[in-house]
Amino acid sequence: xxxxxxxxxxxxxxxxxxxxxxxxxxxxxxxxxxxxxxxxxxxxxxxxxxxxxxxxxxxxxxxxxxxxxxxxxxxxxxxxxxxxxxxxxxxxxxxxxxxxxxxxxxxxxxxxxxxxxxxxxxxxxxxxxxxxxxxxxxxxxxxxxxxxxxxxxxxxxxxxxxxxxxxxxxxxxxxxxxxxxxxxxxxxxxxxxxxxxxxxxxxxxxxxxxxxxxxxxxxxxxxxxxxxxxxxxxxxxxxxxxxxxxxxxxxxxxxxxxxxxxxxxxxxxxxxxxxxxxxxxxxxxxxxxxxxxxxxxxxxxxxxxxxxxxxxxxxxxxxxxxxxxxxxxxxxxxxxxxxxxxxxxxxxxxxxxxxxxxxxxxxxxxxxxxxxxxxxxxxxxxxxxxxxxxxxxxxxxxxxxxxxxxxxxxxxxxxxxxxxxxxxxxxxxxxxxxxxxxxxxxxxxxxxxxxxxxxxxxxxxxxxxxxxxxxxxxxxxxxxxxxxxxxxxxxxxxx
Numbered sequence: 001x002x003x004x005x006x007x008x009x010x011x012x013x014x015x016x017x018x019x020x021x022x023x024x025x026x027x028x029x030x031x032x033x034x035x036x037x038x039x040x041x042x043x044x045x046x047x048x049x050x051x052x053x054x055x056x057x058x059x060x061x062x063x064x065x066x067x068x069x070x071x072x073x074x075x076x077x078x079x080x081x082x083x084x085x086x087x088x089x090x091x092x093x094x095x096x097x098x099x100x101x102x103x104x105x106x107x108x109x110x111x112x113x114x115x116x117x118x119x120x121x122x123x124x125x126x127x128x129x130x131x132x133x134x135x136x137x138x139x140x141x142x143x144x145x146x147x148x149x150x151x152x153x154x155x156x157x158x159x160x161x162x163x164x165x166x167x168x169x170x171x172x173x174x175x176x177x178x179x180x181x182x183x184x185x186x187x188x189x190x191x192x193x194x195x196x197x198x199x200x201x202x203x204x205x206x207x208x209x210x211x212x213x214x215x216x217x218x219x220x221x222x223x224x225x226x227x228x229x230x231x232x233x234x235x236x237x238x239x240x241x242x243x244x245x246x247x248x249x250x251x252x253x254x255x256x257x258x259x260x261x262x263x264x265x266x267x268x269x270x271x272x273x274x275x276x277x278x279x280x281x282x283x284x285x286x287x288x289x290x291x292x293x294x295x296x297x298x299x300x301x302x303x304x305x306x307x308x309x310x311x312x313x314x315x316x317x318x319x320x321x322x323x324x325x326x327x328x329x330x331x332x333x334x335x336x337x338x339x340x341x342x343x344x345x346x347x348x349x350x351x352x353x354x355x356x357x358x359x360x361x362x363x364x365x366x367x368x369x370x371x372x373x374x375x376x377x378x379x380x381x382x383x384x385x386x387x388x389x390x391x392x393x394x395x396x397x398x399x400x401x402x403x404x405x406x407x408x409x410x411x412x413x414x415x416x417x418x419x420x421x422x423x424x425x426x427x428x429x430x431x432x433x434x435x436x437x438x439x440x441x442x443x444x445x446x447x448x449x450x451x452x453x454x455x456x457x458x459x460x461x462x463x464x465x466x467x468x469x470x471x472x473x474x475x476x477x478x479x480x481x482x483x484x485x486x487x488x489x490x491x492x493x494x495x
Contacts, residue, residue: 063099149207150217254458261456287323331362
């Protein structure tokens with residue numbers, strides 16, 4: 001065994017001979033990456049004392065520091081615990097053209113939970129499922145994910161710990177927890193294998209690196225990164241040529257959704273007197289429900305979608321009459337900025353997920369991917385078709401963390417929209433709401449109906465159902481939104 005290990009060792013002379021070429025190739029990779037349409041994520045994980053920190057430090061010296069960031073996330077902060085587990089990783093993702101190195105990464109979080117009982121293993125597997133979905137979403141969007149696992153045998157780990165402990169300069173790095181992990185090596189090794197098996201997938205495979213010889217280990221990690229980058233770069237260039245096609249004619253994916261939309265009666269009306277009488281009662285009840293959710297540390301996410309001029313803004317203003325201004329944020333969603341375009345499309349929505357007990361209201365939302373982006377060709381067919389599943393996964397993650405997700409589609413007739421458009425253009429203080437995009441979208445009304453129907457059919461789930469609101473009469477729509485919100489929160493809280 002000792003002889004085999006000796007044969008795997010790389011001499012200092014051989015290491016130094018190969019090093020200049022590797023370093024030059026890494027810098028060339030960064031130059032090519034600057035103009036690429038994808039980011040690079042490198043995850044360096046492994047057993048205790050395998051040299052994760054050393055590898056990350058070495059790479060920091062070999063790479064141009066202006067083109068990447070390093071993240072070593074430790075115990076979650078209170079702010080991070082108040083949100084779904086993957087939130088703190090979504091917010092650190094690099095934009096296209098840059099790289100991020102994660103020491104340990106999200107996998108270490110799962111392993112640190114150290115599950116032992118059947119219930120703990122069930123939660124562990126749920127964490128692995130979230131990780132797999134997270135990496136799958138990123139990989140499908142073109143992110144290059146390179147995951148390396150630095151491996152040491154139990155004997156090699158013991159030798160490494162003793163070597164570190166015997167040197168005054170490194171003794172501080174060895175903790176009682178490290179020796180505890182060594183004594184528990186076999187069980188933790190099985191757990192790590194279970195983790196790698198559950199998170200190994202085509203777009204985010206694991207690469208095993210023997211970490212017994214530090215020189216060989218360092219070069220292996222760099223060479224894996226370089227090889228994966230070149231393969232990925234060629235694949236993205238081929239895909240880019242194939243994807244530059246205009247959107248096809250809009251055809252229903254699930255006709256039942258369109259039938260549901262068109263069957264909604266728009267005749268409902270409510271007088272001013274009746275509205276004011278009922279509004280105050282329901283606002284009071286909603287206020288109590290929102291405060292009860294806050295006391296239980298349950299956050300609430302409202303999603304408002306609907307036709308242009310359907311009354312989303314007015315409905316949000318009336319809804320927030322029931323909520324303390326210190327407890328909510330309204331996020332108006334417009335065309336993505338350059339920074340937002342350089343990330344996964346869900347990144348800008350993850351950033352605004354509320355803390356436990358707080359409220360976020362999205363005035364338009366992630367559903368733009370399957371509405372305007374589908375119809376205008378801003379997303380490829382593969383991207384918007386995949387999005388239905390990704391949006392359901394996103395909302396399920398929120399729900400599993402305890403977030404109450406309330407979604408509304410405000411529906412008006414084409415004639416009512418025209419009347420409101422003309423009213424806006426004729427009213428000075430409303431004129432700013434109108435633009436050429438409103439008229440362009442109106443010309444595609446039939447295609448939008450089909451897309452809305454597919455959205456309603458394919459993203460209507462138990463944890464985040466769609467509520468259709470007849471909005472030709474604004475008073476009726478506003479009261480319906482308040483009542484429906486109140487009931488969904490009360491049901492979620494078991495009131």
